[in-house]
Amino acid sequence: MDIAARIVAALEKALQSLGVEGVVPALEHPNDFAHGDYATNVALAAAKVAAKSPKAFAEELVQALGTVDGVAKIEVAGPGFINFYLSRKFFATSVADIVAVGSDWGKTRMLGGKRIMYEYTDPNPFKVFHIGHLMSNTVGESLARLTENAGATVVRANYQGDIGPHVAKCLWAVLREGKDPHNVEELGAAYAAGAAAYETDPVAKGEIDTINQRLYAGDETLKSVYDAGRSASLARFEELYALLGTAFDHYFFESVMGPLGLQLVAEGVQRGIFEESDGAVVYRGEKVGLHTRVFRTKAGTPTYEAKELGLDKTKFELEKLDHSVIVTANEQDGFFKVVLAALAELLPDVAQKTRHISHGMMVLSTGKMSSRKGNVVTGESLIADMRARALEKMSGRELGAESASIADAIAVAAIKFEVLKQGTGKNIVFDPDSSLSFEGDSGPYLQYSHTRALSVLNKAREEKITASLAMAPDTIELLERVLFRFPEVTARALTEYEPHYVTTYLIELAGLFNSWYAREKIVDPLDPHSPFKVALTQAFATTMKNGLWLLGIRAPDRM
């Protein structure tokens, strides 16, 4: 039983002894360190039941509590809070645990034995990989790692739109303007041209619609140019996944899901779940408080909705999953509500285990990003910018052959941090001109703190000072008081699908470490506390490294 559970158990017992029932004691970490390590408001909540003033009741409760192992002091404060101050011994033991557990520090068993699929990133071949995909990848990868951290087996999936109107728009321009389908940049330009023509030129619209039909029909004459464009796009995406630290287990494609979706739609029509309307097939979402969406067009082609049905089913046929999670931007919230409602009627067992998690959008400070307007910030260009700045900053240091790899890690860290520092659902206002920060609250700041700690540990080895908990100073550092909370943070981040709890935690931790580092000489042969300080540094480095891993950010040894 961990310390929080011990305190809660003691509180429950004390409440019982005072004859108060039906009040569940909740523990929190006070905002202010002066208020202890844990606090409970249970006395405020129970005062009414006990018919006493909150403060008086809190005093009685503290009397009834007696002592709790690991707690040095219990105090009543403010309007009736009960504050718990943990003991020197507790923290020293905790630091020792972190050092001993190492890379497993922060892991839980919340999802032990479960098999969970995460689908995320979802870029479309024939279109560019833009910062929105970067965002989806960042959020999805972090959630996947948080899930693995809880003991589950995670299956990573990527769903890519290799058929549909966007492909037709691109191919139309490729054929017309003689673009090279092997060249990803030319494909991007072709898509922009096709999309623009589709809106403004009725003739072009007709031609594009025809190409779309031919693609669905498997027209052989389009095959070579289609295949070239598709593989060029996919190869380029693969380079990015490697850089970003994602390795997918499954790749799904819309071209495959189309026929499956049409089957499911046909089945749904027979069962009265879908209905025909004006030649198309729709699902009347109004019956469950939503809106109507089209699942099969008048022309008989499957819509995104139909393909999604096929995809959701396929996932469970392919893998024995306990849950399937789909991560997308929140512009798809409405889409998923309706599709999952239809799925709940069609395949209830699949729908019940499928969950859609959405994140905010990357919003440019200069206006909405659109490939037609040509103001798309691509994943590659953003990473390249950051990499150049990292290299510039590293120029004074001799990092040799590792430089390129370190610069990549820093670039990715800067971007991922920006995404993961805030609540998942919120939009990110991105200013392409003022580039991302390497200073203050930033990914590189976290990495830098970690490398500093490793530097200290290196020096400790040189000076032959080994980590030891024997001589802990009487003063308990704030760093210790925050380090032990790490598993609580990872658990909460997973439960709420909010990686930013990890991010803000790591920022606080790094600040405390850097402050302590500036104040104390850690490696000092003349200081009897030095072995303890080295252990504390080790505990910090371990926590930071594990925490960064959860965010999908590499922790280089040097930078």
Next chain:
RNA sequence: GGCCCCGUAGUUCAAUGGAUAGAACAGGAGACUUCUAAGCUCUUGAUCGAGGUUCGAUUCCUCGCGGGGCCA
């Protein structure tokens, strides 16, 4: 028009219904010639408006205003 999300320092973000609303950036001041200055210390500055629920509201509810998104 219908539905969904979001409004917190100048800016970008935090805050589990709790105690004095925290950081970072920008601005101002400073220390150190010691394990990486991508750092540290100090400092100026904020809950969109009106009601309601509650012992207590940035947080929950209603209405309004403002921004974003989705659907016809």
